[in-house]
Amino acid sequence: xxxxxxxxxxxxxxxxxxxxxxxxVFSQALNLSLGETLRSEVLQPLHGKLICLxxxxxxxxxxxxxxxxxxxxxHERKIPDLTISAKTYDFIQLALRKEDPDxxxxxxxxxxxxxxxxxxxxxxxxxxxxxxxxxxxMYLPARLLDAVKAKILHH
Amino acid sequence: MPHENKMELVCPAGSLPALKVAVDNGADxxxxxxxxxxxxxxxxxxxxxxxxxREGVRYAHSHGAKVLLALNTYPQSSGSEKWxxxxxxxxxxxxxxxxxxxxxxxxxxCDTYPDLRLHLSVQGSATNYExxxxxxxxxxxxxxxxxxxxxxxxxxxxxxxxxxxIELFGFGGLCVMVEGRCSLSSYVTGESPxxxxxxxxxxxxxxxxxxxGLESHLNGVLIDRYADSExxxxxxxxxxxxxxxxxxxxxxEEPTSLNTLELLPDLMRMGIAAIxxxxxxxxxxxxxKVTRVWREAxxxxxxNPDKFNIKPAWMTDxxxxxxxxxxxxxxxxxxxx
Numbered sequence: 001x002x003x004x005x006x007x008x009x010x011x012x013x014x015x016x017x018x019x020x021x022x023x024x025v026f027s028q029a030l031n032l033s034l035g036e037t038l039r040s041e042v043l044q045p046l047h048g049k050l051i052c053l054x055x056x057x058x059x060x061x062x063x064x065x066x067x068x069x070x071x072x073x074x075h076e077r078k079i080p081d082l083t084i085s086a087k088t089y090d091f092i093q094l095a096l097r098k099e100d101p102d103x104x105x106x107x108x109x110x111x112x113x114x115x116x117x118x119x120x121x122x123x124x125x126x127x128x129x130x131x132x133x134x135x136x137x138m139y140l141p142a143r144l145l146d147a148v149k150a151k152i153l154h155h
Numbered sequence: 156m157p158h159e160n161k162m163e164l165v166c167p168a169g170s171l172p173a174l175k176v177a178v179d180n181g182a183d184x185x186x187x188x189x190x191x192x193x194x195x196x197x198x199x200x201x202x203x204x205x206x207x208x209r210e211g212v213r214y215a216h217s218h219g220a221k222v223l224l225a226l227n228t229y230p231q232s233s234g235s236e237k238w239x240x241x242x243x244x245x246x247x248x249x250x251x252x253x254x255x256x257x258x259x260x261x262x263x264x265c266d267t268y269p270d271l272r273l274h275l276s277v278q279g280s281a282t283n284y285e286x287x288x289x290x291x292x293x294x295x296x297x298x299x300x301x302x303x304x305x306x307x308x309x310x311x312x313x314x315x316x317x318x319x320x321i322e323l324f325g326f327g328g329l330c331v332m333v334e335g336r337c338s339l340s341s342y343v344t345g346e347s348p349x350x351x352x353x354x355x356x357x358x359x360x361x362x363x364x365x366x367x368g369l370e371s372h373l374n375g376v377l378i379d380r381y382a383d384s385e386x387x388x389x390x391x392x393x394x395x396x397x398x399x400x401x402x403x404x405x406x407x408e409e410p411t412s413l414n415t416l417e418l419l420p421d422l423m424r425m426g427i428a429a430i431x432x433x434x435x436x437x438x439x440x441x442x443x444k445v446t447r448v449w450r451e452a453x454x455x456x457x458x459n460p461d462k463f464n465i466k467p468a469w470m471t472d473x474x475x476x477x478x479x480x481x482x483x484x485x486x487x488x489x490x491x492x
Binding site for chain 1: 362386441476478
């Protein structure tokens with residue numbers, strides 16, 4: 001994948017949309033794709049913490065908390081415990097485990113604000129998960145719809 | 156077989172996925188620590204519990220790699236039980252060698268488990284052959300990791316006077332090189348690597364984006380302020396910018412990484428037993444990339460040491476991973492010595 005920055009007009013468009021739906025879709029998508037992993041006991045120290053991801057070029061803010069059932073979108077108007085900011089491309093590189101956060105941080109492509117210990121715990125906990133590398137095709141709308149359908153049918 | 160052919164590549168593992176990618180990318184040895192202050196990378200969520208350590212040892216051994224365990228902090232007055240238990244666990248887990256700094260722990264290890272291989276940690280701060288030979292005679296230390304304070308010529312002289320194998324740092328974050336003797340951070344946080352296993356405990360670190368730039372604070376003390384165009388480093392006291400006699404600059408050390416790739420033919424010729432890659436605090440992506448580059452470079456150098464050429468791609472890859480995005484040969488390069 002070649003490095004990219006989303007075009008500015010697109011970011012402006014995203015920024016005027018309500019932010020909660022993004023957080024909701026993001027949380028649900030991860031809950032569906034990661035399932036058991038997100039309910040893992042090792043993530044317990046992160047429970048109840050307000051975590052904010054700012055996708056700078058898209059001007060999208062995802063805000064959520066984690067509990068034993070998974071991620072929950074949360075747009076409370078309070079200062080998040082942890083805010084991580086980066087461009088879309090860099091978030092994807094992190095999710096694919098192609099870049100390490102320190103590298104992005106040294107080159108100023110990733111900014112972390114708030115509770116540093118929480119940030120480190122989040123990073124180390126995610127690093128320690130034995131995941132197959134994330135496959136971005138999982139997040140294509142068609143695949144997500146299939147997953148949602150399967151879940152509905154299952155219930 | 157010439158001695159140089161044995162040079163081992165020793166790679167960091169802060170987690171099981173990091174250990175696996177190190178092995179998959181050609182590490183001869185991986186080194187790790189337990190989840191507490193018995194090692195000098197004591198960060199929340201990092202390191203191994205007994206179950207993951209067992210799986211790590213199984214994975215490494217089944218792929219022909221060795222596992223070293225860093226037990227390189229000093230037991231405190233509150234008791235050494237935790238450190239002794241860690242040695243017991245290392246032995247039970249089938250760890251190939253423990254990396255120790257404290258002589259008391261060395262005594263316990265060699266008395267209790269005579270078959271357990273001992274390495275002298277960089278935190279032991281032994282920079283001359285008399286000290287290394289003392290550890291060898293007293294406790295049977297078989298390898299010493301040298302602090303990054305010696306010029307290459309000094310390393311060579313030291314090696315001519317000791318039977319102990321020598322391991323050198325090849326790549327990674329560089330500290331002010333008073334390893335094992337540094338208590339700089341404790342002036343600000345009350346904690347230091349030797350006692351608590353961290354330079355800058357995360358709970359004391361705060362990053363703030365301000366109008367003047369990105370600021371790092373350690374326990375309320377401003378360590379550095381980066382303009383938008385500047386690369387950042389770790390928030391340690393030694394790598395802060397200070398106002399000295401009216402000028403503000405990196406008065407102790409710049410954020411930089413050690414990179415000794417160009418010394419590889421010399422290191423092989425000298426018979427260095429192992430090259431160590433720093434970075435147990437880094438993610439699997441870092442471990443995979445650094446291991447791959449060094450494996451390839453060692454292979455190329457072994458095949459043809461006289462015509463060893465550094466591939467630009469290796470330097471580009473390593474440069475991106477470096478602290479502050481810059482690297483140095485450190486103390487090794489002192490031609491006047």
